[in-house]
Amino acid sequence: MTDRKVRxxxxxxxxxxxxxxxxxxxxxNYLYAKKHGGDLLLRIEDTDSNRFVPGAxxxxxxxxxxxxxxxxxxxxxxxxxxxYRQSERxxxxxxxxxxxxxxxxxxxxxxTPEELEAMRAATPNFQYDARTRxxxxxxxxxxxxxxxxxxxxxxxYVVRVKIEPNEDxxxxxxxxxxxxxxxxxxxxxxxxxxADELPTYHLANIVDxxxxxxxxxxxGEEWLPSAPLHVxxxxxxxxxxxxxxxxxxxxxxxxxxxxxxxxxxxxxxxxPVFPLRWVDPKxxxxxxxxxxxxxxxxxxxxxxxxxxWNPGNDQExxxxxxxxxxxxxxxxxKAGARFDYKKAMWFNHEYLINKSDADVAALFMPILAEKxxxxxVAAAEKIVSMVKGRLNFPKDLWxxxxxxxxxxxxxxxxxxxxxxxxESREILTNLMDILARIDDFxxxxxxxxxxxxxxxxxxxxxxxxxxxxxxxxxxxxxPHMFDVIExxxxxxxxxxxxxxxxxIKD
RNA sequence: GGCGGAUUAGUGUAGAGGCCUAGCACGCGACCCUCUCACGGUUGAGACUCGGGUUCGAAUCCCGGAUCCGCUACCA
Numbered sequence: 016m017t018d019r020k021v022r023x024x025x026x027x028x029x030x031x032x033x034x035x036x037x038x039x040x041x042x043x044n045y046l047y048a049k050k051h052g053g054d055l056l057l058r059i060e061d062t063d064s065n066r067f068v069p070g071a072x073x074x075x076x077x078x079x080x081x082x083x084x085x086x087x088x089x090x091x092x093x094x095x096x097x098x099y100r101q102s103e104r105x106x107x108x109x110x111x112x113x114x115x116x117x118x119x120x121x122x123x124x125x126x127t128p129e130e131l132e133a134m135r136a137a138t139p140n141f142q143y144d145a146r147t148r149x150x151x152x153x154x155x156x157x158x159x160x161x162x163x164x165x166x167x168x169x170x171x172y173v174v175r176v177k178i179e180p181n182e183d184x185x186x187x188x189x190x191x192x193x194x195x196x197x198x199x200x201x202x203x204x205x206x207x208x209x210a211d212e213l214p215t216y217h218l219a220n221i222v223d224x225x226x227x228x229x230x231x232x233x234x235g236e237e238w239l240p241s242a243p244l245h246v247x248x249x250x251x252x253x254x255x256x257x258x259x260x261x262x263x264x265x266x267x268x269x270x271x272x273x274x275x276x277x278x279x280x281x282x283x284x285x286x287p288v289f290p291l292r293w294v295d296p297k298x299x300x301x302x303x304x305x306x307x308x309x310x311x312x313x314x315x316x317x318x319x320x321x322x323x324w325n326p327g328n329d330q331e332x333x334x335x336x337x338x339x340x341x342x343x344x345x346x347x348x349k350a351g352a353r354f355d356y357k358k359a360m361w362f363n364h365e366y367l368i369n370k371s372d373a374d375v376a377a378l379f380m381p382i383l384a385e386k387x388x389x390x391x392v393a394a395a396e397k398i399v400s401m402v403k404g405r406l407n408f409p410k411d412l413w414x415x416x417x418x419x420x421x422x423x424x425x426x427x428x429x430x431x432x433x434x435x436x437x438e439s440r441e442i443l444t445n446l447m448d449i450l451a452r453i454d455d456f457x458x459x460x461x462x463x464x465x466x467x468x469x470x471x472x473x474x475x476x477x478x479x480x481x482x483x484x485x486x487x488x489x490x491x492x493x494p495h496m497f498d499v500i501e502x503x504x505x506x507x508x509x510x511x512x513x514x515x516x517x518x519i520k521d
Numbered sequence: 522g523g524c525g526g527a528u529u530a531g532u533g534u535a536g537a538g539g540c541c542u543a544g545c546a547c548g549c550g551a552c553c554c555u556c557u558c559a560c561g562g563u564u565g566a567g568a569c570u571c572g573g574g575u576u577c578g579a580a581u582c583c584c585g586g587a588u589c590c591g592c593u594a595c596c597a
Contacts, residue, residue, distance in 0.1 A: 028597050063596055128595075140523055142593075173595050191526070200524050200593090208595050216597050240525055240592040263526085266590070270532080273589070321546095325534055329545045348534075350527045351590055358533065358547045368560080404560040415559090434557075480556030492558040 019257075021053025022230050024089070026220070028060045029071035032293035032302060033078050035354075036235065036267040036276060039319045043264060044233045045084045046320070046342035053230070057089030058223060059100045062213045069296055078290040082312045083335055096227045101219050108214040111222050111252060112174050112207045120251035121206060123172050124153035125165055142202035145180040174207040176217075176248065184243040189231075189262035189344040196243050204244060217241065221248045224259055233262045236351070262344055265323045266351040276354045278302060286356035290315070309408035310359070314366040318359045322352045332365060364407045372396040378409040379416075386413070388420050398502060401494035415493075419502055422511055423489025426519055430491035434481035440516060442479055443486065445472075447512050456505045458497040465497075486515030 025041040027033060048055040057076070061067055076091045088094030098104055115121035124143075126134075134150065135141045148155055153175070154162045166172065182198040206218040214222070224232060242261055249258040267276040270284060281288035281302070291304035305315050317333050325348070326333075326341045333341065367375065376395040383390050390398075402415040449468050453461055469479055484496055487508065493499060500508040 026597090030597075060597065066596065124595095126595095131595090140593090142523095171595090175595095194525070196525065202593080205595050210595070215595070220597090235591090236526070237591055237597085243525095265527085268590075275590075321533070323533090327535075329535080331546060348527095352534090353532060355532050355547070361547055402559085405558070430557080477556055482556095484557060488557085490557085494557095494559085496556060 019228075019230055021048055021051040022056065022228050023048045023053065023233055024056040024058050024224070024227065024229055025086075026058040026060045026223075026234075027075055028063065028066065029068060029075065030063075030066045031068050031071055031295065032289040032291070032304075033071075033075050034276075035288050035290065035305075035319070038078065038082065038290055038315075039267065039322060040233065040235055040264055041079065041084060042082075042316060042319055043262075043324070043342070043347070046339050047231065047233060047262075047344075048087075049339040050342050054087040055085075056094070056096075056227060056229075057086040057091065057099065058227070059090050059102075060216065060219065061100060061102045062216060062219050064102075064211050064213065074291060074293060081306055082290060082316055084316075101223065102213065104219070104223070105212055107226070108207065108219060108222055109212070112214065112218070115176070115206070115251060116174065118251065119177065121174050121176050122148075122154045122203075123162060123166075124148075124151055124175050124205075125157075125170060125172050126151045126153070143175065144178060144199070144202045148175075148177075148203060171208075171210045173205045173209065175203040176206050176244070176251070178203055178244075178247065184246055186239075186242040186246055186261060188239070188242070189260055190265075190347045190349060191239075191263060194239065194242070198243070198247070201244055201247070204241075217244060217248065221245055221252065221254075225249070225252070225254050225257065228257075229259045231262060232259045233264065236263045236266050239263045262347070265348055267322060268351045268353045270354050270356060275351070280354070284356065286359065309410050310363050311366045314363040315359070317366075318362040322354070323348050360407050367406045367409070368404055370403075372400040372403070375399045375403055375406075375409075375412075379412050382409070382413055383420075386420070390420070394502065401498055418488045418493065419499070422514065423487075425489065426485055426515065427490035430481075430485050431519065434478075434485060434491050435519065435521075436478050436482065437521065439478065439482035440519075440521060442474060443482055443512055443516060446479070446483060447509050450500075450505060450509055450512075453505070456501060458495070458501040461500065462497045483512070486512045486519075 023044045025037075025044050027037055045055050047053070057079075059072055059075075072090065079086065086092055088096065089099040112121065116123070130152070131143070134143075134147070138147070141147065143151065155177075157165075178198050178201045180199050183195050184198055184201075186194045186196075188194055204217055205215050207214045213219075223229075242263070246258065249255050268274065269276055269280050276288060278288050287303050287305045287308050287310075289302050289304045290306060292307045293302045293304065294300070295302075306312070313334065316335055316338070320333065320338050320342075321331065324342065325346050327346050330341075373396055376392055376399045379395050379399055380392070383395065398416050398419050399412070402412070405415055406412060446465070449465060450461070453464055466476075469476055480496055481491055484491060484493065487496070487499060487503070503511070
């Protein structure tokens with residue numbers, strides 16, 4: 016289409032925590048920009064003064080910092096097109112509002128909310144448009160003098176776009192192809208509110224995208240119905256030849272039931288819908304985040320990328336750079352995607368498994384510190400290497416390793432019932448003697464000695480090992496037994512068996 | 522209601538007229554591995570929304586119904 020530089024933007028409203036769907040939109044913007052050597056900008060769309068929430072902007076910036084999605088320009092970074100906060104761009108919008116007014120593509124309207132309400136009530140399917148605007152109090156129906164008088168008197172007004180009727184407007188969408196709709200179904204949307212001297216989304220969005228030289232608008236599907244309006248605005252403003260290309264992304268849907276993914280789904284099913292923990296400043300409500308739940312940022316990115324896009328083959332594990340390489344709109348799906356939080360857990364599991372023992376140990380150390388347990392890094396790495404495969408989250412580490420640090424206080428009943436045999440007591444008593452005589456207390460050596468002993472006595476390996484395991488671990492679970500007792504050491508191992516034999520009733 | 526979008530197993534998806542006896546992954550079940558739990562490997566159940574066309578042939582193209590999603594604010 017155009018050979019100009021790819022410049023895309025993520026433009027959230029600071030109305031609360033950043034929704035995970037917004038994160039995905041930003042991610043796709045990032046992937047497309049980087050794939051084509053372009054820029055990604057962060058713009059804050061705070062044109063609704065009523066919905067502004069303090070802290071939301073910092074939250075957004077911190078979220079992307081954590082996820083590793085870097086912006087090239089925008090709020091918090093700066094750039095040639097500053098300011099990037101719409102509330103700081105009032106004068107800029109005013110200029111284009113006037114241009115639209117002068118060119119007859121917009122008009123001033125004085126109708127109060129109550130009057131509009133009445134009009135809506137009076138006619139079914141009412142919308143403010145070419146057929147009905149003659150019923151309103153606006154600069155098309157009022158005399159010039161009257162309009163000026165009202166404005167001079169300080170009456171609050173609004174500027175509406177004047178949609179030309181009966182015209183097919185075509186939106187060329189990168190994921191959906193051509194979408195055509197007739198301008199008759201478009202209404203004369205409010206573009207500007209004199210009350211707070213701010214534009215609405217529609218105008219601000221077009222003006223900023225034009226001024227910031229945005230080449231592609233990649234946003235959620237909820238914007239598809241207003242895309243024709245945007246196309247018209249580019250035309251009315253005389254910017255049709257540099258209009259960006261549109262791509263409307265499928266929405267993230269509830270894991271079950273109908274509708275789009277919401278915070279409530281996360282609360283109900285137990286998964287985060289926000290990247291970071293968020294405390295609502297008004298209500299004090301606390302929402303957990305992916306970061307706080309122990310998700311790895313690279314796992315979140317990978318999972319999100321695959322909700323609505325696929326590489327066209329069976330590959331599932333992608334680094335951010337690999338995603339950049341593979342991304343294309345040809346493989347963005349059109350239908351909304353049910354949010355698969357179980358798959359998200361699996362991705363985290365995969366990333367955890369593939370981390371080095373040293374990296375997982377680094378996640379383990381703070382947990383140990385919190386429990387007031389002294390453990391050097393080398394030992395932590397060794398322990399972690401044994402349990403890495405069974406983790407979904409770092410917080411599972413304690414559950415999987417606590418027996419290395421604390422003697423069992425009780426013995427799992429199910430395990431006892433299934434694995435404790437009448438001969439267990441006698442076998443373990445003898446095993447204590449065997450272990451006591453081993454000088455080389457390493458896993459491999461002990462395995463050799465003990466297995467030979469088992470064979471020589473004609474014991475059942477399962478009976479011996481499982482009974483032994485229960486006395487050491489407290490249940491029929493955990494890594495290779497000899498690896499466990501190597502870490503524990505001879506004295507501790509024998510103590511545990513002895514104590515267990517005292518406590519366990521046959 | 523109006524307008525737009527969508528529709529492959531429970532979920533995410535592959536599939537762009539014959540390669541489809543519809544592939545992969547998550548989840549679920551079984552088996553193998555094994556001293557247990559995991560990991561890993563093998564494997565099972567499980568889908569083309571429904572009707573009509575077009576075609577020698579349709580998951581793939583066309584039309585219609587159904588369902589779902591979104592929009593329909595001086596919110597984004």
